[in-house]
Amino acid sequence: MSSLILATAHVKGPHIDWAELSPIVVLAVGAIVVLLAGLAGQAQLRRRVIPVLSLVTLAGAVGTEIWRFPHAQTIVAGALRMDDLGLIVDLVCAVSAAAAVLLSLRAEAPREAGHGEFHGLLLFSVMGMAVLISAQDLITLFIGLELLSIPLYVLCASEYRREGSLESGLKYLIIGSVGSATLVYGLAMIYGATGQTGFDQIARVLAGGGANGTLLGDPLLLSGIALVVVGFAFKASVAPFHQWTPDVYEGAPTPITAFMATATKAAALAVFLRFFDVAVISEQTTWAPALATLATATMLIGNVGALGQTSLKRLLGYSGVAQAGYMLSGVVVGTRLGVSSTVFYIVAYLLMNLAAFAVVQHQEAASGDDRIGGLSGLGRRSPALAWSITIAMLALAGVPGTVGFIGKFRLIDALVNGGYGWLAIVLVVGAMISLGYYLRVVAAVWMSPEGVGAATGPTLPGNVAPVAGGSPELDRLPYPEVVAVGVVFAAATIFFGVIPGPLFHFASHAGAALTGLF
């Protein structure tokens, strides 16, 4: 490692502060080590060692992120900015990846794709997120986005013997490429209009500091921004660019779905925050109404679309679309309060969704599909998982006492303060509609499977295991790591719903990191 550093030191290049860059370096090194370990001859060894190695890498990333916090510095000649917003969202992505590793320990996907490849790609994707979130330059931004996306295309298709997984990967690839193309086109236009690639320089040009006067309202620039909006909207699954989401979520292996739903969304929203609230903040009067309209459409389409779903993963996909709308509304206001509310919600969203996906993973492993009806009787079979998904659903709907409530409350607070009261109303209406499908899941969990109980009578001791439809797999004990993921994140959902203070404090750092705002 040290020889590597020495070797690069001789190359004439920008000054690199390795301490600042450490989270990204740790991920890169870890990913390469994991890939190499995937070449080990013994399958047993691969199966046991590689997940541990990825967890160690992620722990290292988390450690270095905590080490640099709270902090703000622009590094590598202005290409990256390591600040609290970036560090917090990096943390979210790393935690999400760790959960995905745990959920995939005994899943089909890594076995099919090869452990080294599966985990290596996952780590590269996390690294891409870290680059994307910290990108302070149009070029870095695009590199980060691609580094994030390409491994995901492969991961979606990693259960390549299953048609659904292949279809999911292919769809994601095609639609994702359209998105990337749009984005790169938009970035080129912005560069064309301003002559700059750095966010700070673009902001300065827009604010009137450029050579040829102010560019505000320039058609070339605005077309560029429009294309960038669309490009980001793809990644964050914002309507009407969301249509890949339910299909891909349903087809992809569940640990990957969980990772995409939480980490990709977090990264996409963080880049929304950084790009719009730093680079083109001067154009806020133009882009804010557009984003507000998109947010409205997203909240409504996501919530309405989730209503009739029977597949849990599709339901969570649509729910994720709606939640992206909530978070996007925090970007619209363009204030520090908006940024910290969005970041708070990103963290909240991570907690709630991972608790839910742990249960989906168990459900799929136990019964082979993810029908909502299949959850019935879970309350009896595995109370821990039943509580996890109940808490997750209630939190996603925004029931008080959970972190989802506080998150929505802060977003509404930010919206009203930022002069977007009507968007707050849309948010509340969306949350109302969402109860229609979240509560259906809760009801399914706690309802007994039909026929059980009628024969045994209500007075038997509660611990008698029911015979669920004659399928012995349903009664199999859930894997401990899956239960652990569900319980830990559900507990955190409740904890931060009751004591939100620390998380607020944490998120307000992110708001303060974007210095151009007030």
Next chain:
Amino acid sequence: MSPTTWGWLVLLFPLLGTITIGLGFRTYSRAAGVIGTAAIGLAFVCAVGALIALLGRAGTHREVVSSLWSYDVSAGVDARLQILVDPISVFMMLVVTGVSTLIHLYSTAYMRSDEGYSRYFAYLNYFVLSMLILVLGGNFVMLIIGWAFVGAASYLLISFWYRRTTATGAGIKAFVINVLGDVGLVLGTFFIFRHTHTVSFLGSFAATPHVFHTDSTDLVAGCLLFLVGAFAKSAQVPLHTWLPDAMEGPTPVSSLIHAATMVTAGVYLIVRLHPLFQLAPTAGEVGAIIGCLTLLIAGTIALVVTDIKRVIAYSTMSQIGYMIMGASAGAYSAALFHLMTHAFFKALLFMAAGSIIGAMAGNQSLDRMSGFRRAMPFTFGCFLVGGLALSGIPPFSGWLSKDAIIAYVNNRGGIYEVLGILGYLGALLTGLYTFRMIFRAFFGEPSPEARELEHGHIAHAEVPTNPATGEEEDMEVGFPGPEHVIAEREPAMKIAMGLLALLAIVGGFIQLPGVSHVITTFLGSSLADAPLASAAHEPSNGTAWIGLIIGAVIGLVGITLAYSVYVRRPGTAARFQAALPWLHRFLVNKWYFDELIDVLVVRPALAIGRFVETVLERIVIAGGVTGGVTAAVRSGSAAVRRAQTGVLRLYAAAVILGLSAVVLYFLISST
């Protein structure tokens, strides 16, 4: 340890008790009672710790605030999990935890054969926790939370035997009326918050003299709304009708919640918010008048009711009427003093009543009870002690505390003098109805049940039935179980009742005019900012003693009247009833309050409801609004799902459309 650390511990133990019992209620059997009692006992020990820690501080530093964390700060409301430990809250803590411990102990025996034994203790611990949050809360938010929690706990416990239709009905009634009070409390808080810009008690009180002047409109409105909350929780006219019905709950519940603690929360509220009420004398007068009315109305109804628990319930209303009258008039320490002694003797009376009900195989009617004196000497002794304290006979505790209130009210002069004299009339009624109960239940020819008990058997009904409706009981949810218990055979009940009897006798001596003034001194530092609590308004020792003597005489007259009516010349009551049938009807129907509420509130509401249902709901709402909205959401959902074809080409088309729209928008807004 600091007083607030003790305060947090006081909250912690009932919380742990609730959670432990609640989570494992299927697995414990007897253990639930032990855990529950121990949790509350430890809370009492910590309350004593808080008292000692507080006494160790100088008089002016006895208001200690502690916050664990802030829930949220928004729109100027800083919602903190905050407690305020000061003499008032420590006093309430001691009363609540002390009496609760004894009642938990009593319950371990009384509820033994109930199927819902663990559930019962989980609820009871939850109630104590809620009540402690109420009295310890350091800001309006905590107060509101505690206020709503005790309402919920009360609902759960009134409807404890949920297969009884009467019990579920009573629970709903209590809950609805309590929620009305919650609304009053919340709205009142807004009136105060609008001006003081803080929800913390100490901050509000400090700001009050600067932002309000005497009888400011908003202040009076706020205080009146607080009074609505107090009336609903403390069963004052006209929001009192839930309390007699609440006797459907198990007897220890009636003893704890509907006599000793929860229903006195209204008194606590007025005392806690005294800096506000000081500046709103109009609200104070309203409170005093309502309290006085309640004590008279409840006293008269108690004369004719035949259900033993309901007689005690009306007596509770009446006694709380005294406290509300006193607290509204400014007799804060006297009101809290009466709150304490009342908790002792009223809890005792209910426990003794529970013992008789056990001996009567669950029947609560005074018409069927008779001559239990010899069969149940211990219960009789306890009931007598409680009755004497309630009637205000020297040297029992109720004598000192009730007459302290009346003496203060008389001393304030003006309209208050009238109220004070009416208070003496209430005292006459108290002696009369209390000893009507005692003479009918314990004197005269022994009833069949009493005879059976004299031969060593507790009576059992062939088929347990609900005494109110005659419907058969579902034994799976109890009705104190198939076995009946009496205090004579249960050491746990004996200990609890014996200790309370002792307290009911000697508890008053801590505040004897001219001799001891423990309560006034202790509460003094909390009330230092209240002109009404200053020495100028307190009656002199001489006046106080004259009041005590008058009170004692009136109580004795009441008892003598009861003796001549029910023992010396039995049948007098029936003759009265025959001579004045309209009066009897009026009183038996409880002054027609239920009917009045029915006519004034329920029926108009129902009529409006029916109209709205037939006209608005069916046509406009169901047809148009709901139907329209759900149809819109449904068709939206269908449209989204139809668009989700899974065909990639169509997705790409949607993307192009969306893309064009976004670009078009940005181009239009370019200059």
